Amino acid sequence: MKKEMVSLVGVSKSFDGRKIINNVSFDIVQGETFVIMGCSGSGKSTLLRLMTGILKPDEGRVFIKGKDITTVGPEELDEVRKSFGMLFQYSALLDSLTVNENVALPLKEHTKLDENIVRIIVKMKLSLMGLREFQNHYPAQISGGMRKRVGLARAIALDPDIVFYDEPTSGLDPVVGGVINRLIMDLSKKLFITSVVVTHDMSSVFRIADRAAMIHKGSVVEIGTPQQIKTSDNPYLRQFINGSPNGPIDFFREDLGIFEELSL
Ligand SMILES: Nc1ncnc2c1ncn2[C@@H]1O[C@H](COP(=O)(O)OP(=O)(O)O)[C@@H](O)[C@H]1O
Ligand SMILES: [Mg+2]
Numbered sequence: 001m002k003k004e005m006v007s008l009v010g011v012s013k014s015f016d017g018r019k020i021i022n023n024v025s026f027d028i029v030q031g032e033t034f035v036i037m038g039c040s041g042s043g044k045s046t047l048l049r050l051m052t053g054i055l056k057p058d059e060g061r062v063f064i065k066g067k068d069i070t071t072v073g074p075e076e077l078d079e080v081r082k083s084f085g086m087l088f089q090y091s092a093l094l095d096s097l098t099v100n101e102n103v104a105l106p107l108k109e110h111t112k113l114d115e116n117i118v119r120i121i122v123k124m125k126l127s128l129m130g131l132r133e134f135q136n137h138y139p140a141q142i143s144g145g146m147r148k149r150v151g152l153a154r155a156i157a158l159d160p161d162i163v164f165y166d167e168p169t170s171g172l173d174p175v176v177g178g179v180i181n182r183l184i185m186d187l188s189k190k191l192f193i194t195s196v197v198v199t200h201d202m203s204s205v206f207r208i209a210d211r212a213a214m215i216h217k218g219s220v221v222e223i224g225t226p227q228q229i230k231t232s233d234n235p236y237l238r239q240f241i242n243g244s245p246n247g248p249i250d251f252f253r254e255d256l257g258i259f260e261e262l263s264l
Pocket of ligand 1: 047
């Protein structure tokens with residue numbers, strides 16, 4: 001049996017008395033690419049924040065490689081966090097730092113490696129992402145797709161065994177989005193990284209997922225392989241796949257607002 005890298009057991013979270021994540025349970029095993037899909041406002045980013053320990057659940061447990069991160073102290077949580085990478089929705093690069101310096105950040109923060117070694121590691125990660133020529137550029141001087149790749153180079157700076165991605169292809173054109181999906185798959189297949197990808201982009205689901213879960217209003221409504229997802233008669237899934245305004249997902253969602261814009 002494969003090792004469980006991320007496990008959620010009955011996880012719930014409310015904000016202002018509103019249940020945003022409702023009794024979610026699933027396991028993500030070593031090496032798999034697990035996609036969490038759902039409409040805007042369904043709770044995807046919140047779920048990602050719960051899985052990475054940025055938020056604590058009101059109920060339930062989150063395990064990373066068998067360790068319950070809902071009960072550990074801040075130091076131990078930091079230690080767990082070092083073993084995974086995160087690619088945020090808006091890349092979250094520091095504008096005042098060069099590409100090189102952005103990728104070096106986690107190495108400087110979490111290791112005592114020699115300056116020369118840091119330089120070599122950064123160069124390696126940027127080469128993997130096809131960005132070596134841009135190492136001295138600032139984020140504002142490169143395209144959105146390139147910024148995502150810098151974010152990705154930074155996410156893998158510490159050689160993580162799990163990477164969490166929030167909407168890695170959103171805001172990119174289909175070709176650049178395809179490049180990012182290819183990189184996610186390369187990291188997964190060549191470096192055996194376990195990938196947890198949040199997206200509302202259906203085409204990404206079928207390209208990269210080993211398994212996918214659909215969430216709606218904070219609950220998992222379906223979970224399965226792309227083939228199972230494609231052929232499921234679950235009405236939520238059918239509506240989501242077809243992008244139809246008619247179905248159980250209500251079209252006028254008043255909460256498509258500020259948190260989508262701000263979400264990390
Ligand atoms: N910190 C917060 N405080 C209050 N409401 C929040 C907070 N974070 C998220 N929400 C709400 O939770 C819901 C789900 O948000 P989010 O997880 O960002 O959805 P998604 O990533 O699927 O678009 C939204 O209605 C959002 O307004
Ligand atoms: Mg989001």
